[in-house]
Amino acid sequence: MKRRTVHLVFGVLSLCCAGAALERGLRLRQTTGLNAEIARIADAPAGKDATGIPLRSARELQLAQALALSKAGNHDAALKGYAGLLQNGERDLIAQQALFNLGNMYLRQGLAQQTGAVPLFELGKQRLRDLLRAAPQDWDARYNLERALRLAPEEQEAFSAEQQQSVEQRRVRVPGFVAGDLP
Template identity: 35%
Template sequence: MLRAIRHGLVWASLSVVGAISLYCLYTWHGLNVENATIQQLLSGQDVAVEQVVAKPQIRLARACYLKQKKRYDEALATLSAIMAVGDSALQAKVRYNLGNIYLEQAVVSVENNDTSRAMPLVMLAKQAYRQALALDSQFWDAKYNLEVAMRLLPEMERLDLENEDPKQQKAELWTTVPGFPRGLP
């Protein structure tokens, strides 16, 4: 009787260990597939949307890929879909990348002398950076980019669009920013 109980416990233990091993292998394989997808996006290759649907980290990587390709509307839609998903660190990264898209669009608008379009974009960028910092107060990249956005907006408000020629405005905008940040510490 005792031998039968021991024999049953050994087989039950082996079954549990086998099930745990299969689960770990399945999880490991899934992580490898996700990492390969993220690596593919970061190397500049697009992936099918079906691969991106599952994990917010992959969606974030795809949004960064879309931003690099200047496909801003798609990147904004991708980031908007994952704004409330994941832990606070992921949400901070999502808002930081959202701010980066807005800020990049604002800089392009300023360079094209379209300050009426750039001003709301800078405001949206500042809002996104502040949200990122509210989620992670030690997020140095968000602090830096918030400062860049804050230094850009007051200069844009000083411009008088009716009285100056566009080339003079552009030169004045970029050359009068005092102490423009040069890099992270």
């Protein structure tokens, strides 16, 4: 009786370990295929006539396609790819990476242009701020936002010294009090 119980427990544990090993093997196979497809996308020449990844494919492949299009200079198609990843409102790791890449794409476009770069810098800063709202621990986004703020500083008109009155020049009026009531 005792031997049968030990064998039964050993058999159940063996089946659990075999199931876990099978699940890990399938996940490894899927990840290897996904990595091979991403490498193919990155190595393929992505020109102006690049074919898009179907919308039903993995989000990782869509991100890789958008990144390849951005690196190739096809910013309009890359913008559509990034927008497709962000339109669901999800803030998973893929969406965070898409926001980061989109912000960097706008900043690179702004650096490449001689005139009219301010709107691109503003779009890049906004995308990086959106990312930092979702993931405040992202130090790469903080660094890029700081660089963007140095390239295109924010307007500080509301806080300028010329527009603010000094404290001594302000008059405070309190209803119910006459000017001579207070010492």
